[in-house]
């Protein structure tokens with residue numbers, strides 16, 4: 009499979025938990041200021057005082073594509089995996105198999121939604137919203153060969169089992 | 173190379189299209205017992221319930237086969253294989269030769285020997301043609317025999333269509349091979365809450381009504397109905413292989429390259445017997461993701477690439493109306509016969525429920541309903557990695573505030589389990 013064009017790289021150490029990325033995502037894709045409509049989820053570990061942005065990593069062998077009973081999880085030209093809302097029945101199989109639990113539920117439709125890297129923009133809105141902190145950055149195909157960028161990307165998928 | 177594939181299902185198509193991607197010249201022929209291009213059996217209950225249209229169940233169009241130069245022979249059930257002459261025979265007769273043969277004919281609906289099981293008004297939803305008949309049938313009261321995933325999905329679909337629905341399960345609780353009793357009881361309560369009648373520990377003795385179904389008689393009651401759906405499980409199709417002299421067990425045993433005991437004959441999908449990727453035990457999970465992965469492995473080996481199948485894994489969801497549940501790995505009952513230090517972690521919060529089975533401090537299975545299920549993927553990851561849960565619990569206690577971000581998968585797991 010051809011490597012996807014861009015990756016989102018997540019650096020949780022830099023995340024301050026401001027949740028601007030969630031708002032930006034909801035605004036971009038649903039035109040509303042409501043973090044529930046975001047494809048990004050910032051999880052807070054209260055006892056450790058840590059924040060962790062969770063976003064679909066567009067796994068190369070995405071298990072969500074294989075378990076969807078409606079074949080609604082589609083690999084796009086830019087490598088991201090998105091839900092076809094024409095057929096998704098909201099069964100959440102893709103959420104449950106996802107190694108990071110990333111697909112989020114659209115509260116209005118019950119269907120799932122995941123990051124498409126704002127395919128029609130020069131830069132994803134969440135990345136723009138996080139410009140100051142740089143917890144979310146875009147790792148372009150060329151840059152992915154730089155060791156530092158690779159390490160950052162690797163760190164963000166530390167949770168995914170290698171078998172997938 | 174002349175590649176012949178028996179069965180136009182998930183696995184067969186995966187092999188055909190993957191081989192085509194890598195080999196432009198191979199002659200590829202698929203023999204299908206049905207009359208339609210590839211569809212997804214998993215979508216059938218949603219087609220039945222009207223949640224999607226008929227076109228949405230298809231994974232391929234007839235044109236996909238022509239543009240990829242794959243010869244799809246409809247309505248042509250293969251009845252025998254001659255491995256010495258390297259030929260197969262479809263039911264209409266005439267022999268077809270092959271260089272490589274793939275058995276991807278899946279499984280057959282298990283039809284229990286109940287008097288009246290062939291009466292008009294008895295349906296199944298294993299294949300599209302059958303499901304269409306059921307969808308076109310105008311009934312008002314249905315009995316679903318069997319409460320596996322397919323039975324429950326069919327029950328939901330019929331309820332959506334306005335039927336009065338009764339589910340009869342022989343075992344003590346519903347979804348018996350997927351869930352343990354505490355999880356299943358909660359799901360049963362949820363089903364009843366949607367108005368579906370559930371009878372567990374009951375045996376169907378007879379289906380009454382020779383001209384048209386009128387009732388189902390169990391060992392405890394008689395349920396008046398005009399529709400019966402048989403969902404008593406799928407058994408791997410082994411007869412074809414057995415008569416050809418290919419080794420068979422409960423399914424068709426294959427090696428890590430999806431080869432059967434006979435050279436140049438591969439098998440993949442619901443008809444095989446393979447190993448569990450985690451435990452190395454014999455596995456027959458009959459799930460779509462396994463069929464896809466097995467098809468991919470077979471295709472790679474057929475075109476001469478080096479490949480090794482990691483094994484199958486159990487993951488299934490149970491979803492009806494607004495109840496969402498999922499299960500993976502072993503149930504507690506399945507760990508009963510294993511020696512070791514066993515522990516079950518349970519969490520409950522209103523309708524949400526989590527149940528995780530640990531064996532020697534490693535996850536071997538889990539079940540969840542509602543919000544707890546959202547983190548199930550993390551537990552599956554922990555199972556694959558064989559994470560030690562004593563370590564995770566320790567990490568939860570010792571991780572300094574604001575530091576050690578790399579521990580986040582463990583923190584998420586720890587939080588999920590309430591450590």
Ligand SMILES: Cc1cc2nc3c(=O)[nH]c(=O)nc-3n(C[C@H](O)[C@H](O)[C@H](O)COP(=O)(O)OP(=O)(O)OC[C@H]3O[C@@H](n4cnc5c(N)ncnc54)[C@H](O)[C@@H]3O)c2cc1C
Pocket residue numbers: 075077178179180181182183184203204205206212213214215216217248249250251276277278279297298299321322409412440441442443458459460461463488489
């Ligand atoms: C209602 C339903 C719901 C399901 N839901 C899920 C789910 O949610 N998740 C999940 O993971 N799995 C689910 N499954 C299981 C999943 O569909 C199967 O694991 C998968 O389809 C297996 O693929 P296969 O290619 O091995 O077999 P199939 O897809 O069954 O294909 C086999 C094909 O071979 C044909 N055939 C049989 N014998 C012959 C012959 N002699 N000659 C020629 N052709 C033949 C059959 O007609 C069929 O078209 C479901 C199954 C059903 C029936």
Ligand code: SF4
Pocket residue numbers: 063064065066067070071072073089102105106107108109110111122
């Ligand atoms: S499994 Fe999860 S992270 Fe991977 S592609 Fe699917 S939704 Fe994205």
Ligand code: SF4
Pocket residue numbers: 075076077078079080081091092095096097098099100101102103119120
């Ligand atoms: S929620 Fe939608 S996209 Fe996800 S598995 Fe179910 S049908 Fe597919």
